[in-house]
Amino acid sequence: MRILTIEDEAALRELIEYDLTRAGFQCLCLDNANDALIAVEDWLPELILLDLMLPGLQGLQFLEIIRKKQTTPVIVISARNSEKDIIAALDRGADDYVTKPFTFNFLEAKIRAVMRRGQAGFSAVIEAGGIRLDLTSHRVKIDNQVLNLTQKEFELLSLFMRSPGQVFSRNQLLNAVWGYDNELISRTVDAHVATLRKKLADKGRYIQTLPKIGYAWEVE
Numbered sequence: 001m002r003i004l005t006i007e008d009e010a011a012l013r014e015l016i017e018y019d020l021t022r023a024g025f026q027c028l029c030l031d032n033a034n035d036a037l038i039a040v041e042d043w044l045p046e047l048i049l050l051d052l053m054l055p056g057l058q059g060l061q062f063l064e065i066i067r068k069k070q071t072t073p074v075i076v077i078s079a080r081n082s083e084k085d086i087i088a089a090l091d092r093g094a095d096d097y098v099t100k101p102f103t104f105n106f107l108e109a110k111i112r113a114v115m116r117r118g119q120a121g122f123s124a125v126i127e128a129g130g131i132r133l134d135l136t137s138h139r140v141k142i143d144n145q146v147l148n149l150t151q152k153e154f155e156l157l158s159l160f161m162r163s164p165g166q167v168f169s170r171n172q173l174l175n176a177v178w179g180y181d182n183e184l185i186s187r188t189v190d191a192h193v194a195t196l197r198k199k200l201a202d203k204g205r206y207i208q209t210l211p212k213i214g215y216a217w218e219v220e
Contacts, residue, residue: 160217
């Protein structure tokens, strides 16, 4: 899971990054919300840990901006512990609120709880254009025939099918599927998309190429 942490206190930010990495999460830690707005679009985090008192763009302002176009779960982490502050964050779209100081075990439990809530209405099977993708068994079928995909091809197809119409840059796909960002090796994405299209046969046309931009999934 990719977790974006926005925290301007260096010592706490480094500690959170250490604990999250040790627990097996992919982490991106930033000290301001302005850079985080870009990261939300490019790195595609699956959960955001957000401090409220930040330099420049404030936490609540950041929350209001992303909630206009993102449903990514957000856990606020703040020294502000009044009922007014907590209600303000929840009303603006926060999924949970953790007050400082806290233990990592407590924070990890909050992360698991928020992700469980998000998955409660989550369908493990996606069907579109004659393709059936099962996220639990990691199987893909076309016309009841099992498709033999590599793990990266499966993750690419899953990302596309879960986000029909969304345009993904090559760097976004690198971050989401491979976990890193490097324009010099973005040809890795092109190569995997090419093999995925070939395996999908005539349904490979659903993966649309946008010249100089990236890819999008469009089913007629």
